[in-house]
Amino acid sequence: MISSATAEPFRSLFTLLAALRYRKLSDVLGDSGYPHAVVRQRLGTRSRTAAQRRVLDAALDLIADHGVSGTSLQMIADAMGVTKAAVYHQFKTKDEIVVGVTELELAKLEEPLAAARAESDPARARKVLLTDVIDMAVTRRRWIRTLQNDPIIIRLLGTHPPFREFIAELYGVLQGEEDDTIARVTAALFSGAIAGSVVNPLLDDIDDETLRAALLQMTTRMLNLPD
Amino acid sequence: MISSATAEPFRSLFTLLAALRYRKLSDVLGDSGYPHAVVRQRLGTRSRTAAQRRVLDAALDLIADHGVSGTSLQMIADAMGVTKAAVYHQFKTKDEIVVGVTELELAKLEEPLAAARAESDPARARKVLLTDVIDMAVTRRRWIRTLQNDPIIIRLLGTHPPFREFIAELYGVLQGEEDDTIARVTAALFSGAIAGSVVNPLLDDIDDETLRAALLQMTTRMLNLPD
DNA sequence: GTCTATAATAAGATAGAC
DNA sequence: GTCTATCTTATTATAGAC
Numbered sequence: 001m002i003s004s005a006t007a008e009p010f011r012s013l014f015t016l017l018a019a020l021r022y023r024k025l026s027d028v029l030g031d032s033g034y035p036h037a038v039v040r041q042r043l044g045t046r047s048r049t050a051a052q053r054r055v056l057d058a059a060l061d062l063i064a065d066h067g068v069s070g071t072s073l074q075m076i077a078d079a080m081g082v083t084k085a086a087v088y089h090q091f092k093t094k095d096e097i098v099v100g101v102t103e104l105e106l107a108k109l110e111e112p113l114a115a116a117r118a119e120s121d122p123a124r125a126r127k128v129l130l131t132d133v134i135d136m137a138v139t140r141r142r143w144i145r146t147l148q149n150d151p152i153i154i155r156l157l158g159t160h161p162p163f164r165e166f167i168a169e170l171y172g173v174l175q176g177e178e179d180d181t182i183a184r185v186t187a188a189l190f191s192g193a194i195a196g197s198v199v200n201p202l203l204d205d206i207d208d209e210t211l212r213a214a215l216l217q218m219t220t221r222m223l224n225l226p227d
Numbered sequence: 228m229i230s231s232a233t234a235e236p237f238r239s240l241f242t243l244l245a246a247l248r249y250r251k252l253s254d255v256l257g258d259s260g261y262p263h264a265v266v267r268q269r270l271g272t273r274s275r276t277a278a279q280r281r282v283l284d285a286a287l288d289l290i291a292d293h294g295v296s297g298t299s300l301q302m303i304a305d306a307m308g309v310t311k312a313a314v315y316h317q318f319k320t321k322d323e324i325v326v327g328v329t330e331l332e333l334a335k336l337e338e339p340l341a342a343a344r345a346e347s348d349p350a351r352a353r354k355v356l357l358t359d360v361i362d363m364a365v366t367r368r369r370w371i372r373t374l375q376n377d378p379i380i381i382r383l384l385g386t387h388p389p390f391r392e393f394i395a396e397l398y399g400v401l402q403g404e405e406d407d408t409i410a411r412v413t414a415a416l417f418s419g420a421i422a423g424s425v426v427n428p429l430l431d432d433i434d435d436e437t438l439r440a441a442l443l444q445m446t447t448r449m450l451n452l453p454d
Numbered sequence: 455g456t457c458t459a460t461a462a463t464a465a466g467a468t469a470g471a472c
Numbered sequence: 473g474t475c476t477a478t479c480t481t482a483t484t485a486t487a488g489a490c
Contacts, residue, residue: 069296196419
């Protein structure tokens with residue numbers, strides 16, 4: 001079972017985005033100038049049966065509401081209309097289910113990441129990826145809070161190598177060369193503003209398109225990217 | 228036991244700050260021009276025995292790391308070096324412990340709230356309170372994530388009347404008169420930026436004073452308050 | 455205020471039939 | 473792929489002695 005007893009310093013997707021240092025990847029820099037893991041397996045490529053997908057869908061929904069610790073296998077089975085044993089036939093442990101749903105979410109950024117790395121201009125690449133990160137934060141906003149703040153998932157993002165590597169790569173593209181305090185505070189405010197605002201019920205009645213545009217405009221200015 | 232099965236639309240301290248509308252309190256406006264509950268009991272005034280305080284201290288520490296659902300009575304007892312039965316002698320249920328620790332944290336803003344309401348100029352009152360809210364977010368940063376995002380606490384903040392009333396009053400002072408979309412997006416970005424950045428490990432080595440000053444400067448501008 | 459002991463229930467997980 | 477049945481452990485919670 002997943003335990004958060006020995007908590008990691010890294011605590012979430014967006015905070016990892018801000019915490020992982022570009023220079024830590026300098027030994028795996030490609031000739032494009034962007035960091036990349038040499039053999040990293042793309043997230044979300046493993047094949048899932050229909051039954052497995054049903055489990056992950058139900059789990060995703062419940063975990064978004066109750067958190068990982070607050071979601072039991074019984075709750076997942078009930079939501080699916082089957083027994084616990086049927087769920088265990090698809091995934092050997094609860095851990096695997098948690099890894100599965102997290103992978104499902106992170107995988108949504110694999111294509112945007114690849115597209116950004118195809119850009120020749122680094123500033124343009126950051127802008128492209130930033131747009132997609134915001135887009136995901138907005139469209140998947142119900143999940144962002146859990147992905148960012150659930151103690152079990154925080155730990156998973158810091159310990160599960162495929163997740164660590166993916167986030168490091170993502171960050172490598174998003175992060176510029178600046179390394180001073182102002183840049184760090186700006187990055188922190190930026191990630192906090194995105195993650196915090198998309199889960200804010202005050203903005204529930206604002207349509208996705210408007211919110212996306214407002215966030216992009218503000219964060220673009222914060223990161224000094226071209227419009 | 229606390230269940231988050233029927234989740235509330237309100238989801239956290241800062242999002243409640245942004246979500247509760249000033250006009251909903253118009254019927255309880257005092258002559259000072261600030262909203263207030265007529266008979267609201269101040270949080271944190273109930274007396275606690277030394278043993279109760281030890282329980283709450285241990286619970287606070289564990290819940291900050293593992294969340295409410297991830298923290299058992301056994302863990303609390305172990306941290307205190309006593310048995311579960313000793314813990315149950317101080318609090319009849321786990322719920323009461325969760326309410327207790329949440330109250331302990333919110334109570335830290337009771338005095339700042341009273342001080343702000345003593346100001347004659349509303350803009351000045353907002354500035355004073357904002358300063359204290361940021362100060363709490365910075366100094367209690369380890370707790371902010373749980374207070375903001377734990378599913379059980381989110382539910383508690385929306386359902387427990389003393390918490391609802393306190394937050395409504397707090398928000399009444401912080402919120403200006405503006406009611407347009409821009410103001411709402413700004414408020415959401417503001418609360419997200421504060422809450423998100425103080426828990427960002429990228430800023431772990433920045434001392435409290437510097438972080439406090441940077442946050443105050445930025446959020447003051449966002450809210451169009453006087454320096 | 456703390457203990458041992460115990461209850462009732464739910465958790466994660468497995469075996470084997472259909 | 474799903475079921476019933478079961479196991480083990482952990483959970484919230486209580487009773488009663490010291």
